[in-house]
Amino acid sequence: WWDHVAPAAKDPINGVTEAFLADPSPYKINLGVGAYRDDKGRPVVLQCVREAEAKIAGSEFLESISASVSTKMVEESVKLVYGKDSDVVKEGRSAGVQALSGTGACRLFAEFQRRFHPESHIYFPDPTWSNHHNIWRDAQIPERTYHYYDPDSKSLDFAALMDDIKNAPDSSFFLLHPSAHNPTGVDPTEEQWREISYQFKVKGHFPFFDMAYQGFASGDLDKDAQAIRIFLEDEHLIGCAQSYAKSMGLYGHRVGCLSILCVDSKQAAAIRSQIQQIARAMYGSPPVHGILLVATILSDPNLKSLWIDEVKIMADRIQRKRTTLRQNLEKLGSSLNWEHITNQLGMFCFSGLTPYQVDRLAKEFHIYMTQDGRISMAGVTTGNVNYLANAIHEVTRS
Numbered sequence: 020w021w022d023h024v025a026p027a028a029k030d031p032i033n034g035v036t037e038a039f040l041a042d043p044s045p046y047k048i049n050l051g052v053g054a055y056r057d058d059k060g061r062p063v064v065l066q067c068v069r070e071a072e073a074k075i076a077g078s079e080f081l082e083s084i085s086a087s088v089s090t091k092m093v094e095e096s097v098k099l100v101y102g103k104d105s106d107v108v109k110e111g112r113s114a115g116v117q118a119l120s121g122t123g124a125c126r127l128f129a130e131f132q133r134r135f136h137p138e139s140h141i142y143f144p145d146p147t148w149s150n151h152h153n154i155w156r157d158a159q160i161p162e163r164t165y166h167y168y169d170p171d172s173k174s175l176d177f178a179a180l181m182d183d184i185k186n187a188p189d190s191s192f193f194l195l196h197p198s199a200h201n202p203t204g205v206d207p208t209e210e211q212w213r214e215i216s217y218q219f220k221v222k223g224h225f226p227f228f229d230m231a232y233q234g235f236a237s238g239d240l241d242k243d244a245q246a247i248r249i250f251l252e253d254e255h256l257i258g259c260a261q262s263y264a265k266s267m268g269l270y271g272h273r274v275g276c277l278s279i280l281c282v283d284s285k286q287a288a289a290i291r292s293q294i295q296q297i298a299r300a301m302y303g304s305p306p307v308h309g310i311l312l313v314a315t316i317l318s319d320p321n322l323k324s325l326w327i328d329e330v331k332i333m334a335d336r337i338q339r340k341r342t343t344l345r346q347n348l349e350k351l352g353s354s355l356n357w358e359h360i361t362n363q364l365g366m367f368c369f370s371g372l373t374p375y376q377v378d379r380l381a382k383e384f385h386i387y388m389t390q391d392g393r394i395s396m397a398g399v400t401t402g403n404v405n406y407l408a409n410a411i412h413e414v415t416r417s
């Protein structure tokens with residue numbers, strides 16, 4: 020039955036974790052997966068999560084989850100992204116469903132897109148998160164790309180991006196990263212988002228936001244939602260995937276939300292029922308524990324404010340490590356310009372290291388990152404930043 024099945028290609032991100040785990044060196048560093056680590060390199064259980072766990076301990080949720088908990092999680096997620104006082108929230112115009120983290124939310128949306136716009140494409144920024152390609156491919160939606168990152172300036176190629184938006188056929192689907200772009204750490208400015216939103220309006224494009232790192236760009240959850248709020252002001256109907264994997268340290272729980280803004284609450288009910296039907300056939304319903312944790316944190320003012328503080332602490336630690344890494348490279352006398360390490364935002368630094376240099380880092384220094392040179396800054400600590408800077412200097416000196 021299965022003789023013709025060849026092994027699948029390694030996932031570009033999970034493959035890095037596998038290589039890291041297989042390396043016995045005590046000096047090894049994992050800069051692959053974009054999941055938060057503390058300054059000792061340990062995964063973090065946030066205090067708000069610990070308190071929420073204590074609060075829900077023993078509650079009767081294991082057999083099924085009540086509609087009210089799931090609805091609460093979705094309602095609070097929608098407020099978090101669109102703003103608690105926004106009209107879409109007040110008028111019930113968002114079709115929101117719980118999803119298996121950001122990946123699951125994207126997958127549900129891609130399937131929904133295929134069902135109701137079967138002839139459509141999806142435009143991705145070049146580059147984008149590697150799994151976006153898999154998700155839309157498996158939903159049989161062909162992809163196209165739009166210019167985003169300029170490798171020479173290591174910043175946004177705004178003029179080319181705008182040209183691609185203008186030249187795409189009217190009413191195209193675009194995937195946008197609202198903050199902390201993965202993998203480049205390069206975001207448009209507020210003014211640029213306004214221009215992008217305006218041009219989307221002119222062309223009638225559909226903006227689908229993948230919000231996987233809310234809070235990590237600026238340390239402020241509202242500020243990181245600014246791009247989405249600008250599109251709201253311009254009255255776009257938006258789609259959004261949200262994930263709590265990184266912002267609440269709940270990667271293993273797979274908690275997220277998919278929302279689609281609608282013209283009225285009747286349309287929202289119809290769309291919600293269609294997405295629920297898609298989810299039902301794919302996996303029934305998501306696990307309940309994580310949803311309960313998120314609903315508890317977001318609906319308790321004390322826990323929510325504790326969470327807001329903890330997001331800032333995580334974002335600030337990453338920011339400090341950007342500064343130290345850059346300073347160390349400069350102190351070593353590197354002739355290269357490392358300004359982009361501190362100019363870029365969020366969890367990732369798109370270092371500019373070549374695949375050959377990335378391989379050397381793994382083989383000679385036991386430092387692991389994705390082939391495109393993306394550094395997950397969460398893996399950089401006070402204890403390893405000197406070693407890392409030295410290694411990067413070694414493989415980049417001419």
Ligand code: LMR
Binds near residue numbers: 052054148201231
């Ligand atoms: C990443 O890009 O490393 C994260 O989004 C984690 C993942 O699942 O790929």
